[in-house]
Amino acid sequence: MKRTIDTIYWLGAGFSRESGGPLIKDFFSKEGDLNKILEHKYLNDQMYHRFNYSKLTWFYDRFKSFVGEEETTIEDFFNFSQSAQFIGGQFKRANISYKANTIHKWLTDYIACFINDRIDYANIPEYYTKFINHCFNNKSAVITFNYDLILETLFDKIGASFNYNQNRSLTSLRQGITSVTSGIDYLKLHGSLNWMTCSKCKKINIFRSINSFAFSQRCRKSNCNGKLRLFIVPPVWGKNKYATLLKPLWKRALDLLENAKRIVVIGYSFPNYDLLALSLVRAAVLINHALQIEVVNGTKSDYSKFEKTPEVICNKIDFKDYASTL
Numbered sequence: 443m444k445r446t447i448d449t450i451y452w453l454g455a456g457f458s459r460e461s462g463g464p465l466i467k468d469f470f471s472k473e474g475d476l477n478k479i480l481e482h483k484y485l486n487d488q489m490y491h492r493f494n495y496s497k498l499t500w501f502y503d504r505f506k507s508f509v510g511e512e513e514t515t516i517e518d519f520f521n522f523s524q525s526a527q528f529i530g531g532q533f534k535r536a537n538i539s540y541k542a543n544t545i546h547k548w549l550t551d552y553i554a555c556f557i558n559d560r561i562d563y564a565n566i567p568e569y570y571t572k573f574i575n576h577c578f579n580n581k582s583a584v585i586t587f588n589y590d591l592i593l594e595t596l597f598d599k600i601g602a603s604f605n606y607n608q609n610r611s612l613t614s615l616r617q618g619i620t621s622v623t624s625g626i627d628y629l630k631l632h633g634s635l636n637w638m639t640c641s642k643c644k645k646i647n648i649f650r651s652i653n654s655f656a657f658s659q660r661c662r663k664s665n666c667n668g669k670l671r672l673f674i675v676p677p678v679w680g681k682n683k684y685a686t687l688l689k690p691l692w693k694r695a696l697d698l699l700e701n702a703k704r705i706v707v708i709g710y711s712f713p714n715y716d717l718l719a720l721s722l723v724r725a726a727v728l729i730n731h732a733l734q735i736e737v738v739n740g741t742k743s744d745y746s747k748f749e750k751t752p753e754v755i756c757n758k759i760d761f762k763d764y765a766s767t768l
């Protein structure tokens with residue numbers, strides 16, 4: 443029987459903030475110091491990544507020195523590296539050239555480590571549990587652009603099952619995962635820190651947790667033995683590289699949005715580089731005329747973009763206070 447979804451929670455980086463999650467401006471900041479990141483045993487080859495990071499920051503400083511102040515976030519640098527890949531650009535330092543996709547890969551590793559380091563999974567505030575209980579008991583679904591495992595941790599805590607909506611034939615489960623294929627719809631449209639893709643067969647391997655063990659693994663599919671790579675989609679203009687694996691998730695998101703009563707956006711500001719996310723909402727609204735949209739982006743956020751659309755309800759409170767109303 444098809445379950446009708448009343449509310450879809452649409453989560454961005456601001457949602458994870460109160461559990462320690464970083465915002466765009468935090469990357470490459472002093473707080474993002476590499477030594478702190480690598481103390482966390484996320485990467486299995488720390489020397490390798492330490493060396494790459496020193497090169498990465500060198501290129502980032504170089505990038506900053508020739509573009510305007512307004513365009514020097516990690517998103518800008520990511521998009522530049524993607525454009526450079528497209529036009530075949532290279533990065534050169536001390537007479538050694540690096541392909542743009544190498545820089546792109548280092549950047550992806552860096553944001554994964556940084557996010558993972560910042561979130562304190564053992565001390566997620568109690569109101570997050572309240573929120574997830576509410577989702578589970580009230581015919582809700584979750585669409586997220588976050589890579590972290592905050593909600594996985596909470597689903598485990600309350601004993602709720604969730605559905606990643608990954609194509610079973612593409613997915614291998616690891617380390618005691620019993621089910622990620624039934625229960626509340628949980629769509630991670632930009633991938634996840636516990637998802638790895640195989641370099642050879644492209645199958646997604648899903649891990650229970652994040653650790654260096656995952657990074658040294660080989661694909662589980664028989665006769666494959668391909669190398670596993672982190673599957674997260676960075677905030678870039680082109681998603682084609684990820685299209686085959688992501689498309690079913692985005693399609694499922696649209697199906698849900700077309701039949702839902704309302705969306706509650708929490709901590710997501712529809713950044714320019716995520717045009718696809720904005721298009722997803724627009725495509726849903728074209729079909730589902732009664733869809734209500736509420737935005738809960740905290741007390742410090744700029745709502746002017748949303749206020750241009752009279753139908754959007756701006757609920758200018760922090761997630762903590764929002765959760766207490768559920």
Ligand SMILES: [Zn+2]
Nearest residue numbers: 640643661666
């Ligand atoms: Zn494989």
